[in-house]
Amino acid sequence: MSVIDIDDRTFTKEVLEAEEPVLxxxxxxxxxxxxxxxxxVEKLAASSAGKYKVAKIDIDDSPxxxxxxxxxxxxxxxxxxxxxxxxxxIGVTTEKRLLELLAQ
Numbered sequence: 001m002s003v004i005d006i007d008d009r010t011f012t013k014e015v016l017e018a019e020e021p022v023l024x025x026x027x028x029x030x031x032x033x034x035x036x037x038x039x040x041v042e043k044l045a046a047s048s049a050g051k052y053k054v055a056k057i058d059i060d061d062s063p064x065x066x067x068x069x070x071x072x073x074x075x076x077x078x079x080x081x082x083x084x085x086x087x088x089x090i091g092v093t094t095e096k097r098l099l100e101l102l103a104q
Contacts, residue, residue: 003045004055008064011057016083018053021102025056026066026076033092034075041077044098052102077101 006014006024015022025041027034038056045054059066059074069078069085079087079101087101 003042004053006055006057006062006065008062011062011065014053014055015080018080018083020051020053021086022053022055022080023098023102024078024080025054026059026069026071026074026078027056028059028074030060031074037075037077037092040093040095040098044095047095048099048102079104 003025004014015024023041023044025034025037027038041054041056044052048054057065059071065071071078073090075090075092077089077093077098078085087104089097089101
């Protein structure tokens, strides 16, 4: 399974109504650190298929969700469980740290 693209229109269905935990990578095309984090997020998506939903949102293309969640920089990773935010990390990180966020 690969990373799912989410936008302002699909956020509620794909994240807030999801049955499984959702990790969202808030990214931007102009963001250098986002390009470093992207393959780490892709690897997590591939290794955790069926256990977690892994998604990304471009903060420039979907500003409503980013504003609503107070996303001030990219990359920012946010984890949702049962429609509620449970963890957040700002900046580049490791797959191990992403799994720790999902476990919170």
